[in-house]
Each structure stands twice: as C-alpha cells, then as structure tokens.
Amino acid sequence: xxxxxxxxxxHSATTPTHPDVLAAMLPYFTERFGNPSSHYGIAGDSRAAxxxxxxxxxxxxxASPEEIFFTAGGTESDNWAIKGVALAHPEGxxxxxxxxxxxxxxxxxxxWLENLGxxxxxxxxxxxxxxxxxxxxxxxxxxxILISVMTANNEVGTIQPIRRIGEIxxxxxxxxxxxxxxxxxxxxxxxxxxxxxxxxxxxxxxYGPKGVGALYIRQGTVVDTLIHxxxxxxxxxxxTENLPGIVGLGAAIERACRDIPAHNARILAMxxxxxxxxxxxxxxxxxxxxxxxxxxxxxxxxxxxxxGEALLTMLGMRGVCxxxxxxxxxxxxxxxxxxxxxxxxxxxxxSSLRLSLGDxxxxxxxxxxLALLPDAVARLRRLSGTGA
Amino acid sequence: xxxTETVMDHFENPxxxxxxxxxxxxxxxxxxxxxxxxxxxxxxxxxRIVDVRFRTLGCAxxxxxxxxxxxxxxxxxxxxxxxxxNTDVVRALGGLPEQKxxxxxxxxxxxxxxxxxxxxxxxxEPWE
Numbered sequence: 001x002x003x004x005x006x007x008x009x010x011h012s013a014t015t016p017t018h019p020d021v022l023a024a025m026l027p028y029f030t031e032r033f034g035n036p037s038s039h040y041g042i043a044g045d046s047r048a049a050x051x052x053x054x055x056x057x058x059x060x061x062x063a064s065p066e067e068i069f070f071t072a073g074g075t076e077s078d079n080w081a082i083k084g085v086a087l088a089h090p091e092g093x094x095x096x097x098x099x100x101x102x103x104x105x106x107x108x109x110x111x112w113l114e115n116l117g118x119x120x121x122x123x124x125x126x127x128x129x130x131x132x133x134x135x136x137x138x139x140x141x142x143x144x145i146l147i148s149v150m151t152a153n154n155e156v157g158t159i160q161p162i163r164r165i166g167e168i169x170x171x172x173x174x175x176x177x178x179x180x181x182x183x184x185x186x187x188x189x190x191x192x193x194x195x196x197x198x199x200x201x202x203x204x205x206x207y208g209p210k211g212v213g214a215l216y217i218r219q220g221t222v223v224d225t226l227i228h229x230x231x232x233x234x235x236x237x238x239x240t241e242n243l244p245g246i247v248g249l250g251a252a253i254e255r256a257c258r259d260i261p262a263h264n265a266r267i268l269a270m271x272x273x274x275x276x277x278x279x280x281x282x283x284x285x286x287x288x289x290x291x292x293x294x295x296x297x298x299x300x301x302x303x304x305x306x307x308g309e310a311l312l313t314m315l316g317m318r319g320v321c322x323x324x325x326x327x328x329x330x331x332x333x334x335x336x337x338x339x340x341x342x343x344x345x346x347x348x349x350x351s352s353l354r355l356s357l358g359d360x361x362x363x364x365x366x367x368x369x370l371a372l373l374p375d376a377v378a379r380l381r382r383l384s385g386t387g388a
Numbered sequence: 389x390x391x392t393e394t395v396m397d398h399f400e401n402p403x404x405x406x407x408x409x410x411x412x413x414x415x416x417x418x419x420x421x422x423x424x425x426x427x428x429x430x431x432x433x434x435x436r437i438v439d440v441r442f443r444t445l446g447c448a449x450x451x452x453x454x455x456x457x458x459x460x461x462x463x464x465x466x467x468x469x470x471x472x473x474n475t476d477v478v479r480a481l482g483g484l485p486e487q488k489x490x491x492x493x494x495x496x497x498x499x500x501x502x503x504x505x506x507x508x509x510x511x512x513e514p515w516e
Contacts, residue, residue, distance in 0.1 A: 305445065307424070313389070313399065313448040335423075350423055383405055384445035385427065 007320045007365045011297055011358030012154055012182060017248065018207040018359075024251040025209065028244040036241050037232065046243050053250025060257040061180075061199060062190035063216050069233045070246050073213040074181040074202030078105040078148075080215050080237070081177045081198040083113065084223035085146045092117025094145035099123045099131050100341035101158075102150050105200075106179055107337070110148070119143075127343050128290035129158030137168050147176050151183035155338040155354060156289030157298025159187060166195025175221055181205055181213075185256030186264065186295050197221045201253070203245065207359060208252030212245030264296040267357050270366050274355070275299055277370040282377050288344060288352060297357040300339075302348040303377050305386025311353055314376045320369060323354040391448060392482035398452035403459050406441045413509065415501030419494050424450045428458075428498040432506055437461050437469055442498070449488035456480050457495035466503050470515060472496065 017025075028049060034042030036050050054065040071077045086094060096110055100122045110120045121139045125131050131149055140147075147169045152159045162178050169176035177198035180189055185206035191199060198221060202213040217223055217236075229238025256263075278285060284304035303311065308324035315322055335349035344352075355369075391399070408429035418425040424446030431439035440462050444454040457477050461469040474492040478484050484492060504514035 307446050307450075309447040310399075310451060313391075317396065317400065346423060383402060383443065383451060384425075385407065385443035386445070 005319060005368075007368050008360045009320060009322045009355040009357060009365070009369065011360070012157075012205075012295075012354065012356035013323055014204050014210065015207045015358055016360065017204075017209050018252065018255060020255065021208055021248050021251045025244040025248040028247050033243070036243065037230065046241075049243065049247050050241055053246045056250035056254045057201075057214050057216075060184070060253040061201075061216060062192050064219070066234070067216055067219055069215045069217060069237050070241065070249070071213045071215055071237060072211055072242070074103075074179065074200050074205070075105040077181075077200030077202070077213050077215040078103065078177075078179055079109050080226050081200060081217075081223070082106065082109045082146065082148055083226060085175050085177070085198070085221075086113050086116075086118055087224040087226075088222040089145050093143065095119045095121065095141050095143045096146045096148065097121045097123065097136060097139045097144060098148045099125060099150070099160075101125050101129055101153055101155075101338045102148065103154055103179055103181070106148055106150070123149075125158075125341055128293070129153055129156045129288075129338070129342050130290060130293065131160055131165070133161055133164040133168055136165050140168075140172055140174060144172075144174050147174055149176075149178060151178045151180040151189065152187065152295050153289070153338060154182045155336060156300045156342065157182075157295035157356075158290045159183070159293045159295065162196070163194045169197070170195045182295065184253065185260065186297065188257070188260055191216055191218065198223070203249040203252050206252050206256035208256075209245050209248040212242050212249045214249065267296040267361075270361055270363065271297060271299060271357050273363075274357075274366045274369060277366070278373060281370065281374040286348060288339060288342065295356075299355040299357075301353050301355070302344070302351045303353065303380075304348070304351060305384050306351045306377055306380045307384075308350055308352045310380055311351075311376055314380065315372065318372050318376075320372060323356070324352055389448075389485055389488070391452070391485070394456075394480070394482040395449065395452040395484065398455040398481065399448040402451055402455040404441050404455065404462070405443070407443065408439060408441045411441075413502040413506035415498050415505055417494060417497045417501055419446075419450075419490070422446075422490075424491060424494055426450070426454050426494050426498045428454075428502045430502050430506065432466070435465050435467075437464055437466070444494075446494070447488070447491060449484050449491040450494055452481055453477050453484075453492040453495040454498070457492075457499060461499055466506070469499055470503055472499060 034046040036046040057068045058065040175197045181202045197218040199216040204210040286302040288300040339349040411429040412432040413430040416427045426444045429441040440458045442454045474496040477492045
C-alpha cells in the first residue's frame with residue numbers, strides 16, 4: 001500500500017456505512033419511496049420496511065418493537081429522553097442526576113433545564129472515569145425524576161456499571177436513561193437485564209447512515225413529546241419518516257450486534273498490540289480511562305511535552321485520521337471536560353490523542369501507526385524542548 | 389483544519405528551532421487562552437538580531453507562527469522587530485483559519501518580551 005493510504009483511527013467519531021447496509025437502503029430512495037403514511041401499494045412497502053427496522057432495533061437491545069422510536073440521531077434521542085421526562089413533570093420542578101463526563105447532548109440539555117428551574121446533580125467520576133453506583137444512590141432525593149448515565153464514554157471509552165445503576169433506579173422508582181451511542185455494537189446491552197427505561201442510539205456509530213437514530217422508551221415511562229405535528233411514531237415524534245435511514249439503522253444494528261464477542265476479539269488484539277508497541281517505543285505516555293472496563297476499540301493517550309492537536313495535524317499529513325479532546329481543538333479553548341473530570345492535569349489533557357479502532361482497521365494500519373507515531377512525538381518534543 | 393501550504397511547510401520544517409546557549413535575550417511567553425507556550429532566544433549585535441531560535445509547545449498554527457516570526461526578525465534592527473505584529477506573521481503565512489489567528493499573537497508577544505529582556509539587561513527602560 002502507498003504511504004498515502006488512509007489510516008482511519010476515528011471510529012468513535014463516525015463510521016462508514018457498510019455496503020450491505022447501503023444495499024438495503026438503496027431501493028428506499030428510488031422505487032420504494034412511498035410515504036409510510038399514504039394508502040397505496042408502495043406506501044405499504046414503506047410501512048413494512050419501517051416495521052422491520054423497528055423489530056431489528058428492538059431485538060438488538062431486548063426491547064419490544066412498540067418501545068422503539070426513530071429520531072434524527074443520538075443528540076435528538078438524548079434531548080427527547082431528558083427534556084421529555086422533565087417536561088412530563090410539573091413545570092420547572094424535579095431533580096436530575098447525571099455525570100460530569102456525559103456527552104454535550106446530555107450536559108447542555110440538563111444545563112438548559114436547570115435554567116428553567118429543575119435541579120441537577122452532576123456526579124463526579126474516579127480517575128478511570130467510572131461512576132460509583134453508591135454516589136448515584138446517595139444523590140437520589142424525594143423529587144428526583146431522572147438518572148442519566150452514559151453506557152460508555154466517547155473520549156476515554158470507560159464503560160459504566162449501568163446494570164447496578166439501573167437496579168438502584170428501579171428500586172426507588174426513578175426513570176433511568178442511558179446514552180448508549182458509543183456502546184451499541186461494542187458491548188451487549190439488554191434493557192431488561194440492565195433495567196434501562198430510556199436508551200439513546202445513533203446509526204452512524206455502528207456502520208449505519210448519519211442522521212438517524214432511535215430512542216427506546218420502556219412502556220409506562222412518562223415522556224412528553226418534543227416534535228409535534230403528524231401522527232407518526234404513534235403520535236410521539238412527528239415528521240415523515242427518514243425511510244432509507246430507518247432501513248439502514250435496522251440493517252446496521254442487526255449486523256453490529258450479531259456477534260459482538262468475535263468483533264471485539266479482532267479489535268482488541270489490534271488495540272492491545274498498538275498500545276504495547278506505543279509504550280515500548282515512546283517514553284512518558286499515559287493511558288487515560290480504565291485499563292479493563294473500556295470499549296475494545298478505544299485508546300486515549302497523553303504524550304508529555306506534545307500538543308495533542310499538533311500531533312493530530314502531523315499524523316493527518318501522513319494519512320492517519322484520529323481525534324483529540326485537548327485544548328484548542330475544533331475551536332474550543334478549554335481542555336476536555338471528560339479528562340478534566342478524571343483529574344487529568346490540564347497539561348496532560350492537552351497532550352491527549354484518541355485512537356478509536358473499528359472495522360476499517362487491519363494489522364497493516366497498526367504497523368503504520370507504530371512506525372509513524374514515535375517519530376511524530378519525538379519531533380514535537382524536540383520542538384517544545386522537552387526532549388524524547 | 390485547513391492550513392495554507394506555507395503553514396504546513398513551517399510546521400513540517402520549522403526554521404530556527406532550539407535554544408541559544410549564549411543568548412543576549414530570552415522570553416518565555418504563554419497563552420492563557422489555550423496553554424500554548426513559546427520560548428524565544430535572540431543574539432543581538434549592534435542593535436541588530438543576528439541569530440534567533442525558538443521552542444514552542446502548541447498546535448500547528450502556533451509552531452508555524454513561531455517559525456515564520458523568527459524568519460521575519462532575523463537580521464532586523466530591534467526597532468523593526470518591535471514593529472512586527474501578529475498580522476504580519478499571519479500575512480507571511482498566507483493566512484490562518486479565524487480560530488487560529490490568536491496563535492500568532494504568541495509570536496508577537498515573544499518578540500517584544502525578548503527585546504525588553506535585552507533592554508533590561510542593558511540597563512535601559514523597557515519599551516511599551
């Protein structure tokens with residue numbers, strides 16, 4: 001392969017739509033384009049396709065099809081779950097428990113509700129990014145209406161003890177929402193066993209299309225509607241269905257959840273070889289997040305004396321796509337709220353690089369990165385005067 | 389992030405990197421905005437910058453700005469170097485993305501700090 005070959009280590013950001021998923025979607029752009037709400041033959045095909053996708057999503061997480069509602073993606077699902085539960089309670093009243101390391105779709109939503117008069121507890125995490133279920137239990141008050149804890153973190157990959165949190169929520173009768181956007185397809189999730197009442201997911205994180213997701217709402221959970229209009233999605237989320245997207249979501253989730261252990265075994269072997277190689281070749285590297293309880297594809301590393309964004313740019317020039325949550329990235333001037341919550345010092349937070357592995361990676365990618373990274377880090381350390 | 393070819397060239401092949409052991413002036417400046425730091429070393433003969441080195445911990449824009457700034461001030465009189473602004477650095481780089489313009493301010497600050505370090509060492513009043 002030429003040195004210009006793309007080496008993609010950013011599967012946590014997004015994934016390409018799998019060819020099988022795309023093939024399933026294509027007819028719904030053209031010959032099977034009927035509006036599921038219409039009353040003729042091709043509309044019936046569309047309704048059946050939506051029904052099938054709903055069943056596929058439900059089966060993947062142990063839910064019933066009538067508990068699955070299609071949305072425009074993870075952000076809408078998070079907004080709907082949290083605002084929906086809050087607005088179903090008397091105006092401006094109620095207490096929400098979440099964590100300091102949630103995605104902004106959760107954190108900015110609870111901030112907004114706080115301005116409306118709701119109260120919010122943002123639980124700390126330990127240095128590995130884990131929430132203590134005991135802290136969740138202690139935070140519960142008489143007026144607690146919702147607990148929202150992500151299944152796995154997008155930056156450091158740490159997996160939360162959601163089953164134990166679900167059990168606590170169930171025992172006290174508080175709704176439990178989990179943002180499973182990063183987790184679906186990477187760890188098995190069963191809404192019954194895990195005692196989940198609301199679950200957000202997004203198709204483009206597991207080789208489905210962008211712009212489509214779903215919210216699982218357990219039957220009996222009181223959730224207000226946010227998108228008003230027609231009677232789609234049982235009258236709970238208006239708007240003509242994103243038919244090809246929904247078909248793609250169904251196909252993608254079925255594919256992604258078919259054999260998670262086999263998928264993870266392949267990814268884990270590559271990730272562990274990559275980590276070993278980096279630690280052997282580069283001094284003063286720190287692994288952020290949990291060593292065991294983390295997504296198989298995630299590595300979040302800090303390189304002392306290196307600016308994460310500069311490293312990202314240098315790797316980018318050599319065809320490697322990765323990510324950083326450090327200062328100055330994407331126009332943001334503050335260090336990652338996740339790394340900060342883990343107690344990572346600012347200097348180390350700004351030197352972080354996230355490598356997320358997935359289906360696009362092969363052993364050659366690992367070899368390439370192991371050949372490029374030590375040189376890039378050494379060059380930047382010489383530039384910053386911190387040596388090798 | 390889209391950088392110009394000049395920025396990428398100065399990032400990939402930065403000029404005047406390192407330290408000057410016998411520097412006549414040294415300035416270490418940091419950006420409270422995002423934590424970038426630059427150290428600038430100057431060698432000055434007869435009011436003229438005859439050698440310059442830098443070290444920068446920062447993003448590609450910060451590194452390229454430092455590198456370009458050292459090229460722009462080499463051989464200049466202290467008055468000419470003092471007059472150099474971050475806008476001159478950005479222009480010489482062929483532009484910077486809007487959110488990265490602040491990275492060039494670090495270079496301007498380092499030059500002025502270093503010049504005043506020199507003036508203090510000479511028992512002169514720092515410029516403002």
